[in-house]
Amino acid sequence: MKNSSFIVMLMACTLFCVQPSKAQKITENAVAGSFPLFANGKAATLVYDTADAAVVGIAAKAFGEDVRLISGITPGIVHKVQAGVIPVIIGTLGQSGLIDMLAKRGAIPVAAVKGKWETFCLTVVKKPFADVDMALVIFGSDPRGTAYGVFELSRKAGVSPWVWWADVKPRQRSALYVSTGAHVTGPPSVQYRGIFINDEDWGLQPWAARHMDTDIKDIGPNTYQKVFELMLRLKANYLWPAMHPCTKAFWYYPGNPEMAGKYRIVLGGSHCEPLLRNNVFEWDHNFEHEYGQQPGKWQYDINQEQIDRYWRDRVAASKNNDAVYTVGMRGIHDGGMPGPASPEKKKALLETVIANQREILSKGLDKTAADIPQIFCPYKEVLELYKLGMKLPEDITLAWADDNYGYIRQLSDPEEQKRSGGSGIYYHLSYWGAPEDYLWLSTISPSLISYELTKAYLLQARKLWVFNVGDIKPAEAELQFAMDLAWDVEAWRPEKAQLYMEQWAAATFGEEYGKQIGHIKKEYYRLAATGKPEHLNRITFTNAEAAQRLADYQQLVKATRQTGQAIPQYLQDAYFELVAYPVEAACNMNEKILYARQSLALAAAGNPRALTIADSAKAAFANIEKLTVQYNKMIAGGKWDGIMDWHPRKRPVFQMPETATPEMLRDSVHISAGDTLTAPVVIPAADYISKHDKEAPLRVIEGLGPGKAGLAQWPMQLTSYSDTEAAPYVDYKAPVHTGENKITVKCLSDFPLYTGMKLRYAIAVNGQAPVIKNIASLAETKSWASNILKGYAAGETTFNSDKEGMVSIRIYLLDPGVVINSIELN
Template sequence: MKWSKLFLLAGLILFLISGQIWAQKGVLTVTETNSQLAFPVVDAGKAASIYIDGKDAEVVAIAAEAFKGDIHLLTGLSPEVLKNSPSLSTYPIIIGTLGQSAYIDQLAKTGKINESVLRGKWETFCISVIENPFKGVKKALVIAGSDRRGTAFGIFELSRNFGVSPLCWWADVKPARKKNLYVQAAQSLVQSPSVRYRGIFINDEDWGIQPWAARMMDTDVKDIGPKTYTKIFELLLRLKANYIWPGMHPSTKAFYHYANNPVMADKYAIVLGSSHCEPMLRNNVFEWAENFEHEYGKKPGEWRYDLNKNEIEKYWTDRVVQAKNYESVYTVGMRGIHDGSMPGPKDKNEKVKLLGEVIADQRTILSKNITQPVNSIPQIFCPYKEVLSLYQAGLKLPDDVTIVWADDNHGYIRQLSDPEEQKRPGGSGVYYHISYWGAPQDYLWLSSISPSLISYELTKAYQYKANRLWVINVGDIKPAEMETQFAMDLAWDIDQWKPEKAWQYAESWAAETFGTEFAKPIANIKAVYYRLGHEAKPEHMGSVSFTSEQAEERLAAYAKIYAEARALNDKIPARLKDAYFELILYPVQGAMLMNQKILYAQKSLALAANGDQAALDYAQKAKAAFEEIQLITKKYNEEIAGGKWNGMMSWKPRDLAVFKMPKVAESVAPVGTTKATVETENKTIIRASQYLEKSAPKGLTLQSIKGLGMGGDGISCYPFTSKPVADNALQNAAYAVYQVDFKTIGQHQVTVKCLPTQGVNKDVKVRYAISVNNDQPQIVNISPASENNIWKQNVLQGYATGLTRYEITKTGKSTVKIYLLDPGLVINQLEIK
């Protein structure tokens, strides 16, 4: 009793001091040192036993077994996992779901845990150390969930705090061994998610996860099957994610084709969905175009709802009947069999009318086959590509359907909910790419979209109430592990990695993944990697032009971070060598080699044209880079982690021209040894964050954001929900002032380079106003009217351009003043010429 009172007093004092007991943002302290108030998870060669209720959800037992494995990874000891034990040990770990676990319900009944933080909540968990929870029990470590996923997330959150990375299996991140393991008492951690459904889309899997799964995982079906998905589902739980769009390319059979796939999803409590072009959980590429005759005994009719309604309705109904007992989110609407526009009338108004009929009929199917009101069945509508124009043309969408806004496939969201749409009970979400196959160029090989850009766009979306569902196109998962983890961390806690803080994620992640000793060096490497990738992704090097000076800067920057990464590799512990190669060394070296291959080839041709013998040296360097890409990819597949990832990494997805060996100088014209032409431009470059002064009206903030856009930073106006400033009301706008030293009088031009964002909704542009020496400001809109050639160039080069001209009448110091007029505008750089 005495210790219990002391414990309660200590807890009360901590609550009054820090507000962390039962707080939404509590702190969990894990140590290797024992103390009077600590719970011994592993102590003196013994691991605490784990207790669960056998009637709890299957995912709780699955997560508990994984937790047992994590403790073994950390300490070499394996705790017992006991179900429905009539008695508890002196120091038990108790895991369970409120309303599903007798242990948790009893603790709630006696007031040992505060059930109000869990009751009726979505995916919420509480981790606490409790003194004398039951008779004969001195102290218990309790993980309680509001529902089955909340409990699982609590388990894996504790694992993560112990030092087990969510990427422990997927990137071979082996934790450091610990002799003892304690959780500090009197600090309860309570968490719940910012975004309701959070998950990934496995896509464009033909050159990575599908051949790997066929070769290394589901060898019986030679496809992405239950064994592969089991590993994917565990990854999602470790990332505190709950949702998936399964792989659906022609290389992959439908998710439902393998009976155990949905069964395993349910066991792992993962919510099933389907992509923007797969209505009603059907995979049309396989199930309509290829397997229909096998399923129905006849060939399918035309994929046109206006001509073949009955057959298509039955096809959808059969899947709903099959899926009704699983937790799912149904995609409504209709597109082509694969990723194309919906077949039907040529007239847009008639097509809009037909799409409305499709959605109404799909909802009738749901209401007839699922025993709950149709407005409570989770449904999404994704206005992707041409579907956005149909929605904008007047499609009447039921209010309870969630609108999942899409980006432009290159990381810039096309549209978000306006004030009226924000009132819809179905709310909205985001479909976002960090991997892509399509125009103007793919980026399927390496992952190079920065946390700063991901945070900027998704935080903006969240402020426009897009908090119902986020799905991230992650391609093959590898090598986008860090970016995927960041997106899921952000979806769980929207405030943890705001755009102005997101540049710090690489250091935090590296500390968690590789240890604090390596965190800053890895973060510095990643910062340069992301900057260079923003200005031209490795896969886009064949489509972006650089001056000789810019090319040299890129080559030098890549060489520097590769040298740093290689030097760091010598210091990385042996247990993390494979992880380091997968997560850091391969992408850095691969990006460097791609730049060397293309830029050295270009230089060889330029030098050869001037008769310079050095052309042949550069030609050889380009060829060596080309061969090295293949060698390091072979190492990834065949050597790393003992060949575990054989088939996962391709150095030439879709065999595109950019991956091939470019033309190089084979000989030198006999015209002497003149130097190669070097382009020079007499211009002054000013980074947008290097302003002389700034100002913002009340309620607005002019924010510098590191790691965002070309040059490595940008400025933007907060909040994202601020109203556009009228052209004739610039006094209401935030602005920045820059100082420029004009060397000559006459005409000069000012180029403003901005992040190629798009207007937050159909009524908003992306404008700035600019004046020189306080002359009449000029208004510039940098967002293209549609996905035209300007847009294509913008997303490849990583910036949109505004251009204004001025007649300068005196030399010397002048001022340039830029007003930010629309939310979502990011200014990166000024170039004065």
């Protein structure tokens, strides 16, 4: 009997126990056993159970529209499998009767999906039902997983996540077939993967008021519906909503949280918005309307009762929404928490605030506090309070922040890594603040994003990653990279990240354009690494550096235009939005600033070319506005009118700088316009002669930091060396002059991994004793501000030589996190 039972089980598994296989291919030609998504003028019918979550139906309908865009055929959508049809069956385990029926029969690989976070499977099933020959089944472990599976099929079919948000229209096909097999995707590397819509005053808010939510003239449900669909297409799940004074609070419009519920978006609030409250509107402007009385001071030690009530009401309102609650307290907006003057007393008050917030959450949601997702973001001054030894319940996720410019200030130390709540990251792709904004163009490279976030992942920051994306546009490519990385951190590790834009361009514009556009984007990031367009008025370049920079940008514009001429007409709008506008606008900003400076120098030297160069600066300035008018008024038939502002906050860098005039030429005293210093000898860090890295491998990472690459300890070992004997090192050869030579080692402007660590290298010239340099700067300091603007931190040493010739330079990397970009000798 035992043998017979075993044989029956084996036969059952042979028939029904489907095992996951490699990813399906989608082709335009049928192969044996493949599933016809559409062919011969007919599309497969989409089937989902109405008892399933609303987001499943939303995804199915969006997929039907995607099929129409590709094929011109609108697929039918039904809720029961009908005899004789070829169906795409979409549903969630445990929530879809159709999926559960297939699971019960063993027709789908349930074990590979069940109980996992946001995991999905795409599988072709033969004879799923007696009167159906075959079906393509998309099922998820939870409703978001199902939606991700549907949109993954869209991506595979050639529909970009930016099909609406950047007008990336798909290529027309006459037929598409899905190959056989079952492929499981998930769970994601990071549990909560989100965006923060921020500083929306000059783009998203005026655009939404004009085009999307015209009844309320604000960012409302119609806008958020498009945001939420984009998030699902990017496999994102978490939102910090727009919250500037120009925008009413997310919860002010009931349709906003209702829409989030339908799309299964997890709601949150930024570092200064505890328990989902938007203080800048709800406390400062709407409190009297909501409560019939004026608000007292936003100060917990003297106004606890009113503040607690304010928090309790929002927690109660949020009970039916998925949420991750920010705990703690800052000022009304982006400022320090009011209260005691003493840091110790302020820390104690913050501990009280959090204890009371957890009680509010527990009572309001009928759960124990430890079962409610919460984050604490030690942002800016809050980090200093946390460092004083603040007591924080261990189930709260520590959301570490970058310095607003892409470099993470601090990560969890070995003890913090043991916290049950884990840690996460708040990371900027856009920023308003000191030392200077970058709200206009998005220029943080995939290599830097990957290096910082993979490092964070290594130190257990795996619970939550949220990205400040400003108005979403124009950070499309960078946001997609960030979300792809958050979904699968192994896919785009730092050593691979430089290849991402080529792959992205091929998927967005076609395989034939991948290499060209990938190169354009790499150069765009490389040039911005030593001076963002918004920072140029605060950076000094030598004449040689400025000339090379202008030549490189102009060559980049030439390549962008040449490639643009070949792009198909139906993708021209997308190309302008995603490639041409940022490249040409960045070039024009460099021309405006650098030509203006050059014109003044030439005028001072009495050179009549000054006026011609001044005209070039003015033409560049005019072209920025012209390009922006094109973006707002002409692209996609005016769809984006109001989304792009070429001078957000009207910062000085956006104004036309002073240029040479005929009067200056007449009054010149013929001062030399040349550089006063000899150009340095520059040795890229990648050009080492030899290396010693048995204990800690050293790797060249392309696109990381200024120049073309950075040299880093990678894979990162978490070992610091107290001396140089065991440390990894690289050797260089360099020319020196007789007398004193200054040696500058330019490095990534980063921070030590966590409290107690440093960021040191050591340098030895011609066998002399190594000199140790710590290149770390504290955020918000003068040296940090200088580093951020010019794009690097540097250590300097001197070497006295009694003759001209070549010397050996050995550089030891003593701490993890040090990235060397170049060695310069003056």
